[in-house]
Amino acid sequence: MSIFVDENTKVIVQGITGGQGRFHGLRNRDYGTKIVGGVTPGKGGTDVDGIPVFNTVKEAVAATGATASFVSVPPKFAAAAILEAAEGGITFIVCITEGIPAHDEAVTYNRLVEEYPGVRLLGPNCPGIISPGKCNIGITSGDIALPGGPVGIVSRSGTLTYQALHELSQQGIGQTTCVGIGGDPVPGTNFIDCLAAFEADPETKAVMMIGEIGGSEEERAAEWIKANMTKPVVSYIAGVTAPAGKKMGHAGAIISGSKGTAQAKMDALREAGVFVCANPTEAGQKMVEIVRAM
């Protein structure tokens, strides 16, 4: 099984007529994802390589029965696009947009929680989600993932997500689902959401968790793992050598004072019984070892 999406998930692409939306939307369709429509205001009635385009999410949902949306629009319009998706009846929203103001993210997140409690947002500023062989929403290259499980991956970073997939696939270890939660300060989906879903998924036997400096999501995840997780977790935290006070690329990746250091996160995870590794390769090897011993 997979988490959040599967081979039956019907997806629309908001911003499908833009460069990125078109490129990734078509790539996702080529992978086998059921991309059933697109939305661009003012371009309703046209199509993108055979994919029908609608003016609004509501129209797209009514015509196609889509339940998921891939939001690929510029930062200025992203918050409104996410809320339009929720209002239009979409229940799983993936937003890859990078550069959304933090205050917009905070308002959008809380409006979703308060007004659309059944809706899950993944991202923003994330690579998306892939359930190998079933569904790929976002920018991950499908060819580095291997279907069949048994590993679930959750990660805050894009390229490190690819690295993690690569390390496992190369050794013939497949994945159930790989979720990139994104590197922004207010992620719609966090580590715990994914860990809980993997814990509940019978086909996922072990989880790889890739974190990075900044915030305290890894520490909270460690607490959750200690209390609830029965499956083995292997972790790698990026940014051991990052200096304090500098944003390391991601808006959320910053050590302020003594908060958010990689060391504190690794200590918390180790204390929760997680196998903490020094680099992505070591984490991959550890996971291969665990899976082969099962």
Place this chain on the structure above:
Amino acid sequence: MDLFEYQGKQYFSRYGIAVSPGDVADTVEEAIAVAERIGYPVVVKAQVKVGGRGKAGGVKLADNIDEVRLHAGNILGLDIKGHIVRRIWIERSSDISKEYYASFTLDRPNKTHLGMLSAQGGVEIEVVAEENPDAIAFLSIDPVRGLDIETSRRWVAEANLDEVAREQAAQILVKLYECYTQGDCDLAEINPLILTPDNKVHALDAKVTLDENASYRHPEWEEYRATETEDPREKMAKEKGLNYIGLDGDVGIIANGAGLAMSTLDVVNQVGGSAANFLDIGGGANADVMASALEVINSDPKVKVIFVNIFGGITRVDDVANGVLEALKRVKIDAPIVLRLDGTNAVEGRSILAPHLNSKLVMEPTMLDAARSAVAFTK
């Protein structure tokens, strides 16, 4: 982006938050002109983005023109923890009966805003939080609902601010929250917020960090950007759309994606080396971006070797390979280059570079191998 104190105070003023009358000066003459205009006594304050300037002699009281001349002369050019003072802020000195603390920031775990208010201001809030956490009144604010004046009034009472200060403080907090949200701040902090002997409340200091993702709706931030980045390479990288942070080591780093770039720093460290920089060329990097990145690193005299670590996703490895060749044509790069290329079109990328490999252009199969090979060049 962190603002200087004077910029923070000017930013506060936009939202109607009272600050001491004052102005900036870049020379002793300008400092004297400001002091003469606003009246004595004045405080002369070094404008640096680092704490502890008072202890370093960067904040002085002046009662007359001679003292302004003396202190302004001493403070301009002063080195405070590696920050040279180029600009000073002159403001009317305030009598203080009480010092409070107030700030707003994002509460990441709870995904709400967090207000912190304390009757014990003037010192670092981290110290208060550690030694006397009950002295801080925390307020969780729903970003959808915001902060209203009634809540603010309850909050100042809960924080035990002096009775005479409460109404003014409550009004200031609502304005500070507006500044924080409408002004797109990551942090808006007043420390200290003071009560004067004549029962007036105003901001004596200003610490503001702006969210650069919101710069598209704040054209007024342009002037803050002009006084920003000191490091010439950081400036050069920014102009080329690269995410560069200078560090102290000798291994130049180029990677795609923030996570992989951070991880590259870590791996170099694990095999006994030290990174000269963090450089994320971002997703979808092409030949031109790669060439620019190599140029930026090449301009750093500390760099003994350049480690290019690419995992192609949207970025295509063949584009990266062409970028390396392009850069080698465009600029003379003295340092050896070690490459690790994986992901989208890796086979094509590797074969583009294969005929050009030599003792100073090396390709390694994995990230760890490449890190070891790069660090070996520095020994």
